[in-house]
Amino acid sequence: MSSRFTIHYKRGNTPQKSLSPSRRGLLQRKCACGGTPGLTGECEECRKKRLQRKIGNPASEMRNDSSVPPIVHEVIRSGGEPLDPNTREFMQARFGY
Secondary structure (H helix, E strand, O other): OOOOEEEOOOOOOOOOOOEEEOOOOOOOOOOOOOOOOOOOOOOHHHHHHHHOOOOOOHHHHHHOOOOOOHHHHHHHHOOOOOOOHHHHHHHHHHOOO
16 A cells, blocks of 8 residues: 655755655545455455355366366366377477477
8 A cells, every 4th residue: 555755855965855644645445345444455254255165076066067068078088189290399399398
């Protein structure tokens, strides 16, 4: 969080700087929900909500996800196949092999 400072100069050969906070133009932020934020920029309630995690088996959640076409799971389970020699040579050169 930044704040404005004013610089005071005293008479003499070298200016002496004195920093004091300036109240004019002070920016105060609010949490996305409108609450008073803490040091992280969000209120305690929003922070607790964000930190709560879903307990469960990620693999079972993936199987029940109907938004992914079945072919995606088939491809992930398959062993795949080697690249053709030209593609393999092209890619290896770019990865430093």
